[in-house]
Amino acid sequence: MNHAQLAEIYQEALSLRWSPVAVRLMKAGEEIPEGMVEPTLPLRHCQSIIVARRGYCLYMPPRKHACPDGSGILGLTEMSPKLRSGDLYLLFKKLPDIECARKMIASRPEFEPGTHQATLVAPLERANFEPDVVIFTVWPEQAMWLCCAKTYASGERQVFRTSGYNSTCADLLVQVMKSGEMNITFGCYGARASTEIDDSELYVSVPYEQLPVLAESLPKLAAKSIPEERRKIYLPPIMDNISRPGQDDDGKVELLIDEERCNGCSLCEAFCPASVFEMMEHNGAMKAVVIKAENCSACYTCVGQCPQRAIQLRHAKI
Ligand code: SF4
Ligand code: SF4
Incomplete structure (x- = not known):
């Protein structure tokens, strides 16, 4: 199955508003695939995902990464001492004290500086490279069906490791690449403040090798369960006997x-x-x-x- 076919399956089954976004962290010596555009101005990693979900294919070397936290976490650059120490989190009043900031930073998944040379970010249907992960912009209901597709294929429940800090870099890329398991994020301060991700949207990231597995499950769920749930088939049609607490009514x-x-x-x-x-x-x-x-x-x-x-x-x- 090629990328366009995979994207179509996800689009059809979930009625996605935005293209799934393929992301690859390039290592030294890798060639830049054809058709990638290097943005004229630096973008944050989270902004590059938003640009790609609208259809653009981006090549992002370190000089085009605007967020020093994100590029450090992805192993593209050395992180600035102010960010590494946790001091800036206190200045932004995002964490209460330096111990808390250090604890959060120490538990955050990261790559070593210099591990990667650039990011490739493109809508899945146009990605002419093998991504590490594919990121879905979804509503909670669509996220639920992605989870169901994974359980449908494996019988397993999902275990997510996430945070409201460093969402699209640490939680959507590093965590997924290191664990080999899908992950969820609700966004973070930077990602929500600097992109047009909607208040009702969140992200799910799937390891590339699991994409075909979920793509097999989704059409089966879309044949019955997904449309039934969307038609709200178990919703009682009328509240015909609004009762008061303590009313003489046994619920039968x-x-x-x-x-x-x-x-x-x-x-x-x-x-x-x-x-x-x-x-x-x-x-x-x-x-x-x-x-x-x-x-x-x-x-x-x-x-x-x-x-x-x-x-x-x-x-x-x-
Ligand atoms: S009520 Fe009759 S038609 Fe409806 S599900 Fe039962 S057996 Fe089928
Ligand atoms: S428990 Fe009652 S409402 Fe539910 S399926 Fe059985 S008969 Fe229908």
């Missing part, structure tokens, strides 16, 4: 099945976690019948899954 519901509509597919019986339904023959056809209404927790799964829209829930009158 009545289940109504429209016998005419029911085609006997038995999906309600299969999906109901409380085994409320049973299929029974009625006038020569199989129909769903409520046999244990008292077990119903009003999860609305049967309502959402019934292809005939044959099931309704209503508050039981007591």
Whole structure:
């Protein structure tokens, strides 16, 4: 699968607003791929991601990295003593004291100075290089489906290591490259103050080698679960009996099945976690019948899954 095909799968399954961004940290001796543009003015690393998500392919040598923290963390330059010591965090009032600043810096993932010579940043579909990571700008719901895609492929839950400090450099690149696992960040002071990332957006970074694995899972989730969740199929349609605390109401519901509509597919019986339904023959056809209404927790799964829209829930009158 090439990069354009991979990007299309993610775009279609998740309805991404922005292109996923491919990032490579170049080592000494690597050739600059064709078609890369060196920006005229220096940009912060976080700004280069924002430029790339809009479609541009950037070659960023150290002289074009505007953020000394970011370029130090990525191993492009020696970090300035003021940043290394933690003093600047106190001046910005981002941390309470020097011990706290030193602790944060010591636990931050970084590359040694001189490890890398430049960054390559491009929209995945146009990246003619092998990225180290691919960064997605997402809403929380899209981040959730990326996590689901990973779990779908592996059965594993995700463990994220993140911080509101040094987000796009330390958390999206160094952490992911060193651990080999996807990671999340909500942005940081610098990344939010100097880019147009929306307040509702966050980033997920995926190691390049895991990209095809997640791309296999996503279309399967997009065949059923993603559109169902987006249609809010379990949302009760009406708040028809707004109750007061202490009201004489045991929370029980009545289940109504429209016998005419029911085609006997038995999906309600299969999906109901409380085994409320049973299929029974009625006038020569199989129909769903409520046999244990008292077990119903009003999860609305049967309502959402019934292809005939044959099931309704209503508050039981007591
Ligand atoms: S899911 Fe709907 S159509 Fe299928 S058996 Fe149940 S009530 Fe009938
Ligand atoms: S609402 Fe949930 S618990 Fe109740 S019958 Fe439907 S699927 Fe079963």
